[in-house]
Amino acid sequence: MRTAQFWLNQLNLRRSFRRRLGAAIATTILIFSVLLACIVGDISQRQIQADRGELMAQMAYQLAGALDRDMFIYYQEIQTLASLEEMRSTQRPTAQKQMLLDRMQEAFSDFAWIGLTDSRGIVMASTHGLLTGANVSKRPWFIEGRTRPNVQDVHSAKLLAALVPNPSSDPLRLVDVTAPVVDNTGTLVGVLGGHLYWQWATTLRDNLLQPLKDYKQVEIQILSSTGDVLLGPGRSPNDVSAPVNLSGLKSFQAAQQGETEAIIEPWLDNAPTLTGYAQTQGYRSYPGLGWVVLVHQPTQEAFVPARSLKHNICLWGIALGLLSGALSWYIAGQMVKPVMVIAHTAEGLRTGTTRAPMPIFSGQDEIAQLSRSVGQLFANLDQQTTLLQQFNADLEAQIAARTASLNQTNHRLQQEIQVRSQTEQALQNANQELQRLTLVDGLTGIANRRHFDQYLEQEWRRSVRDRLPLSLILLDVDYFKLYNDHYGHQSGDACLCQIAQAIAIPPRRATDLPVRYGGEEFAVILPNTDRSGAIYLAETLRQAVKALHLPHAKSAVGPWVTVSLGVATCLPSATLNPINLIRTADGLLYQAKQQGRDRIVANP
Incomplete structure (x- = not known):
């Protein structure tokens, strides 16, 4: 307290204008x-917290x-x-x-078992012959599968537990996908059932967590529609122990209402946790099982960057404020010093205690003008007042003229920038539309011949480099000329459009390219696809x-x-050519037509 009083006495603010102004x-x-540092830090903290919540919600939605x-895909x-x-x-x-079934399992390795039963529930054929002859008529997947395609939720394996490979050391858990098999008269002849490893859910979760490996304690849980933990921390994908139920969480209840957001809520250990949530809604014809995905991270870890940023901003604000204050103190002192000299001299002249001349400072700034003005004031106060008023009027006119000129220039620049921006955007849109039109068939809306040539050349080079197989399907509409002659060309065009959509709809990889090859011919390029897959x-x-x-009377x-198809598969090399x-x-394709059409012919 005494130290503070000592420094206040030394400053002597009451007797020094220079020190008062600086202070x-x-x-x-x-x-x-x-204040600014605290406000910016608080805004930044809130924004980072909101961004982290959005990240958690997006992760839950993506999974x-x-x-x-x-x-x-499995359902279809x-x-x-x-x-x-x-x-x-x-x-x-049955062998066929x-x-x-074996080919289906080879193409989709997530199937642990695929089997075909008769209408009584006796397994007639299955992958690797497992459970052939077994009676599964009491199993829920068979009972539901007799009437409609369906999916059974995650459950422990019973008959297959000791027969199929287990990807982990824990008891096996499966998801059942079934569909009825009916003959041409609509009579049920059996049920086709596939049992999926629940292990594939772990792969999806791990792929989603991979980009966030630097984020600490980020965890993902998959819950059933009743809140039981199907996959999550402390439970492996095949753990059949008593499930943990999280139906009491606010995030789970909100997800069941169809919301996809993030909230802060107490977790199992009552620690505040940032939780993003989303519910599976099904996809196309697949109705979904109402699984709920929760992505959570303790707020203690989630908001570390936000707290650190706010702390740093406040510290920098204080440091810069102190530095700016000290610098302002010094600058204010230097700026006021000439004024104090003029004031001291003027006071001496007024009181007659000195005959020293008024100091005149060189230059054209305000201090120099002030020194000259004060010097002349004592000689002719009225004339100095008139001159000073004229000077102020001239200065204001110059500022007004300069301001008007700058405003006009700024307005013209803004107009030019706006016109240029609009022109560039229009040019970019036109280029994008032109690029799209050069690669899309105008009638069917799928890729055209030019896109076919470019993509086939690209995938050929990739297959040569990676030593991967490449397959090509050519298909031709049977008796299409007779179709056009009988129904007319407009009907023919409509027929081609429907066929193009049909070959684009079946489940396929993103790398597969359906193309209108020409006329009534279509093609599908299949990178990294062997003969059986093609x-x-x-x-x-x-x-x-x-x-x-589509009716075809001729x-x-x-x-x-109908269509005829030719399937060719090869292992590209530098010595071969896509042609x-x-x-x-x-x-x-020609052989398929020669053999009676409506069939597939593939190279050996």
Whole structure:
């Protein structure tokens, strides 16, 4: 206390204008610097906290969407397999059906087991012959699968626990996907069931967490529609111990209302936790099981960057405020010093205590003008007053003129910037539309021949570099000329559009490219696809076109529009050329037509 009083006495603010001005400016700058730092720090903290919450919500939404899309693929594939003639016909040999099931499991390794039963629940064919002859008529997947395609929620394995490979050391858990198998008369002949490893959910979760490996204590849990933990911390994907139920969490209840956001709530240990949530909603024909995804992180860890940023901003604000205040103190003193000299001299002249001349400071700034003005004031006060008023008027006129000129210049620049921005945006939109039109077929809306040539050349080089197989499907509409002659060209164009959509809809990878090759010919480029995979997709396309039930009165094959397909597969090398693959597929397509159409011919 005595030290503070000592320094206040030394400053002597009451007797020194210079010190009062410096102290006032320094104090004002320091106060506003600290206030500004605190405000900016608080805003930054809130923004970072909001961003982290948005990140958690987006992660939950992405995982929920990935679960739905993957389940849709398995759900659709089981239905597609159940609709094949080889499965529906009771005259086809069992060995042929088992071969299709084995191919299905090879193509989708997440299936632990796929089996076909008869209408009584006896397993007729299955992958690797497991459970052949077993009676599964009491199993929920068979009971539900007799009437409609369905998905059974996660459950422990019973019959298959000791028969199929287990990807972990924990008891096996499965998800069942089934579909009824009916013959051409609509009579139920069996049920096709597939059992998925629940392990695939772990892969989706780990892929989502990979980009966040630097974030501490970020955890993801998948809950059932009743709140039981299906996958999460402290529980492996195949753990069948008594499940933890989290239905009491606010995040779980909000997710069941269809919301996708993030909240702060107490977790199991009552520690405040930032939780993002989302519920699976199904995808296309897959209805979904109502799983809830929770992505959470303790606020103690989630908001560390926000607290650190606010702390640093406040410290820097105080430091810069002190520095600015000290600098302002010094500058104020230097600026006021000439004025104090003038004031001291003027006071001496007024009181007659000195005859020293008024100091005249050189230069054209305000201090120099003040010294000259005060010097002349004592000689002719009226004349000095007139001159000073004229000077002020001239200065204001110059400022006004300069301000008007700057405003006009700024307005012109803003107009020029706006026009240039609009022109650049229009040019960019035109270029994008032109690029799209050069790669899309104008009639069908899928890729055109030019896109086909570019993409095939690109994937050929990639396959040569990575030593991967490359497959090509060419398909041609059977008796299309007769179709055009009978129904007219407008109907023919509509037919081509529907076929193009049919070959684009079946589940396929993002790298597969359906193309209108020319006229009534279409093609599908299949990178990294072997012969069996290409044949499987070709059969799916043939069935998809036939399922359109487009009438064709002039077809010699049947009452509907059909297609013939040529499937060519090769291992590209530097000595070969993509044209060889096209010629091979075209020759196989010709053979398919020679053999009676509505069929697939593939190279050996």
